[in-house]
Amino acid sequence: MIPDSLSSSPLEPLLTREYDTEPALVHERLRRAYGPVAPVDLLGVPVWFVLGYDEVLHVLQNAGERWRKCVAGWRAYTEGRVPADWPPLTLLAADNTGFQDGDRHRAGRAAWDAALRPYQDPAHPQAQLMERAILRYCDELIDVVTEGTSTGLADLSAQYGRPLPLMVAGRLFGIGIGRGDDLVMDLWRLLDGPDSGGAYQRLHATFLELATVKRRRPGEDVPSYLLAAKPDFTDDELARELFLLPAFLDFTGSLICNAVVEAITNPRLRATLSTGAVEEAVNRVAMLKPSIANVTLRYARADAKLGNFTIAAGDPVLLSIAAANNDPRFASALGDDTVRSTRAHLSWGAGPHRCPSRRLATQITTIAVRRLLERFAALGLALPPDQLPWRPSPFTRALRSLPVQYEVRPASGPRGRSDAQSAGGDSGREPSDVPADAPADNRRAARSSLWTVLRRLRGGRRDDQPGA
Template structure:
């Protein structure tokens, strides 16, 4: 039950509510329980503390969809609408400041958003339309990247241990983004490593971010002078008035989004297949449906960046004041009993009404690309491996602490490489084993293919565990 004051009057200033932090040990281990507790106490909209900043967290499916669709243009993404920030009440040292101040299309509305999204739509089109030669070449490249990474995993023997997050699911989408951006191979690997450092927010993240911005700006200038068969060149052709700064900010989103989101979707799908007998049984019949189910049940993008109402607006049991930060919880919406409770948790054929790809003006434009990378990555892994199992129970897997993403820190598995694996493009699947002891097997020699000796490959080789 809610406190009497909130029941009697729906208007309660956000700054006057004493709220618990959203993040913490409970959230890291099982965010669903946190969402349930908040929904029970507050209803579909809950006040929470996000790293020291009070925000409204929207948990109701209907309410999240309402804000995403933004009928009437009430909900704004630009930071100028954030009242507390305009009044100087948000510290520049707030951990999420670099993300919120990136000034790309994710934080624009109206005509500017439509202009930038037109550039994205045109830029991605050749790579998402399966009838286009660029999309066909990209698919072959994804298969080759997957094969290269799997071969690297198996160096030294046909069975062993691997972290499929760090050694496969994360680098593969980043390799795809480098190809889309048109980086030269070795330079692209260096950029990939810096993206990784920034995403992990380690001690060298600041220097990596500076190098990354310089590399992307240089790339934007190069594509303006010498267009190629790549994403930035197609974006410029569609919107010739894009400035170097605008193009740089936009394409800088690609490695982070495709790296973190798609890499997490790959990991979450692998966990589902290895831990769910129903998923294993239906994998060869329709991998896209398995991925769709995972996107619903365990969306990599758990919560979205803020929206700010232009006027006071009723949402859930509260009146949200103009300029208050509102964070939409995709994971919370999917767990809403009015939505998720109506679904059969065991059914593999799941609804397409989920919000993992967003909705409305800011819906994901790269959905087809992310799905294709994920389906190839998952299918190729089970084609090349005759057996693969989780090295620990699913409920003990380590998750990264993040207010936005639901991603694994690592995905430890034990594997056995198939002696005769299917060629790229084959639709067969190997046997996926449950998390149970795996009997000793004879080592099967790996197919050796020497990848470029770049920083990326040196790093990945360094992650291999001796057998």
């Protein structure tokens, strides 16, 4: 029997082993059984799971007006029916721009748009410095992976996809190299553990301190730009905003890994890549394998018809970007062999909360994939694709590890292209007391904690990696 409200029970649990390995099969089954909206159980809590492209777009575009993001709009939460230790609750109750409505959201969002603009406008010096820094980070990470080898095994998630965006985070935060790497390590622990509680405390303390320091001595970085755009942020509010950065940068790491898997296993995408159209290929992966599979909950302001159901006021909806992008009503309009892919997919969101950083995230991913293809003559999965381990998560589609066999391209040599590029000017100076023109070894020595872990990961030793 088809339930007509969220209080009907029992509901089908969404996060199963099948969902981890083959989410598309689960989407298909739910679509067949219920249509574009299905009632499901999310870690013990009932939610409406929205699978239809039109329905997801409708809710995204009407955020704030008809669908609230603030957790206070969730009836079960305000009535005390959501357990305090329900895993996603800390995130949903974060009370920052990502989870606010109306005027509060508009003010915070304007500050984010202003703070990220320097990195997204190709003509701005910050964007140019960032581009060179990303390229150099890629080279530094690949150097560590390949040091002294021409062929070998690597985990491109732990050794490349995840540390790279977190190194970018250190730069966006405007923290010097030595401290920046401690921060990177704590971000890593926060997202995957172990010691995520300790990491949260240390990060909050760091972000609070950062807020105080940047208010006194502003720099060229995101916290300073946020404060310049919205000087009435309190230190605590700014610290809470800053948690958005590493979370979204981690999604960028997942997109890098998803793109690498697709580049290895999907002949149509490989064909796109061989034409040099890496950015186009990244867009296609963002559409087909979105790293944010589901965006965080929205709550109906009033009773609303959606799909075949009436969503009661205060009920939560979980919007599936992955299912919407693959909704036959949307996907069948795209030819299978289209090399140039559509931009109408929902992987960057839509409406008031849409991603303000699409260009930077695409740029990080594009450079990361392009540099891998330049530095490696061959890359192959070290496991059959259907045995790759996925992180169980209500929101993200991310690999736990990405084991590959590699063969270094002899001509590329270590750090070839980025050195050539940086020889003529500022190489993307680090916010650090280690001079940017210091030998690479000195720079690496200064970032001891991260590099110690990355070195230990070579040859498959994973003992020190957070999350291992």
